[in-house]
Amino acid sequence: MTEQYLNIAITGLSIHHSEELKTQLRNLIPQEYKIKWSTAADPTIDCLFIHENFYETDGIQKIIQSRNFPWLKITKNNDNENILQENTLSLPIVNPQNFSDWILQHLLNTSLENPNEHIFEVNPKKTPYKLEYFSKMLDKERNSKLHLFDNLGTIAIIDVQKNIAWLNPEREQAFTDSGFGYDIASTSNFMKVSRKQTYLLNDWLWQFFWDSPLFLKEIAPEDGHFKIHMWPKPSQNLDRKVVFQLSSCFIQGGKVSKIANQLNIPLETVQRFIAANIATNNLSRINIWDKHFNPPEAPSVSEDAGFIKGFFGKLRKKLGI
Template sequence: MNNNCVNIAISGLGLLTIDDIKKRLINGLPHSTQINWTHITDNKLDCLVINEDFFENNNIQKIINEKNIPYLKVSKVKRANDPHLLCTPITDEAALQNLIQSCLKMISNTPVQFQPSDLDSNSAMDSQLFNQIYNEYSRKLLLKDQYGTIAVLDHHAHWAWPDTTRQTFMTNESIMYVDATTSDFLRISRKHQKNLENWLFELIWNSPHFMHLPDDFATFRLHYWPQPIVTDQKIILQLSAAFSLGAQVSTVSEKLNISLMTVKKFVIANQAIKNIEKISLKDVRFSVQNTKIQESAESSQIANFFQKLKRRFGF
């Protein structure tokens, strides 16, 4: 946990119950505290709300005991003297309020670690946030940031419906997602349907740097060529061609005369849509192919030079 974000997982419950609990938690926590709705296997999990039927599961017990995190068991059966029990339908929010207070106490007790030299890397996000979208139980998700709604997503059908009233097509490290509700669909139009992967690639490409950048000497291979509708299509095609062979970040920048930042942004945008994988240096083909083409061109030029000499002097 950091000092303005709490990672909460809600598991084993119906969508209506999950939506109800989320709304109550959002209303109960201060506006300055951001909630990251995550999954129970998240290493940074801060708080767990789970169906009582699964509470005694060994894995669940291990998570609660090892992490020593606040939790609630959700049940339809009311029992006295259990501060960790939340009964549904929810008529008494005492258990939720206790959970909120425990979360706030954890935040206040979390030491702030600030190192000026590492400011950019500490504030940057990991592409795992976007990868996790594809594993969510709810197929309709609301993507938002500090400026409001960005889009409603359907990761099963691979569609995105952007909020057309949004003035700028970019985001930052405040981006997050929650289960979409009926009211969320009133903000978007089904007529403006986009391919999820191409749209998400374009969102990250257009945004200022807010994700962890790969190392200069990292090597990757692209799975398929992204097809975003952006003004930088030529550059994206060049980068797609290079990384489809398997390439090193710094080599691509040097050979194509494209800035390192642009090459790295291409990589992280593809990482977000699970369209690129790390490979070993021995599997890189881009620099090898480039070298072979260059050597072939040089050999051809030398051969032509000697042919001209032979014709001139009658050899």
């Protein structure tokens, strides 16, 4: 089976603006083209949309200069909404005609001239982001400090043994969506972070990945049995309740789909929770016959809900939360 794809990368935008741009692209690109959302590091991308604040970063400049594809800087400016000039598109897009003309001229014409370049067998995306990838990153036996980065440059330098992180103060983006990686920190890497303030690595890293749902989609399991090692400590009040509920279950071990049903939480949220714990090496796979969180069957929905509510109430009291 073969299909015609356009590989499009969006980098540096917030989730809201990224979804806004994706919606416009779906509406403006003819249906005979299947859109594959890629990363800036993908060597097969056909088009790149990059937030203007990250356009000058070394990683993005290297990608743009080494390959030939159309690209646009994205800016958020209500005074210049819907303006497309000097390779910069202003959001929001009220009248999409200019954007549609740009797509036709720079993206679709290119693809029509070389249609075979975009035809390939549909295979599952291979990703290095397995549990082992993160367990190596957070190996407490490691003596060296690590440089965390993505396509937008330095994220932080971490010292796993001392459980501390130094952040890049010039980075406005508090999440990652593509190209995440790590290597041994060099002297030049240290020049990009501030050592005036340190962060607890466990807490900061968990929050960082939890706030990166687009990245976590690459590693989120469809289902499975897992047990977390420690309770995460989200810094956002909005997330604490759901993270607390999920932690209460998975600290005992549980199945993703079953916990979603028992707590009446969207499956995607539970998968995101598991992925965040994979990325922070705070989780193990367990067997189906291992001990699980499994409240007993109750004769009615109200009694079952009361049991779960009482369970969490006792747990909060015990933990002093």
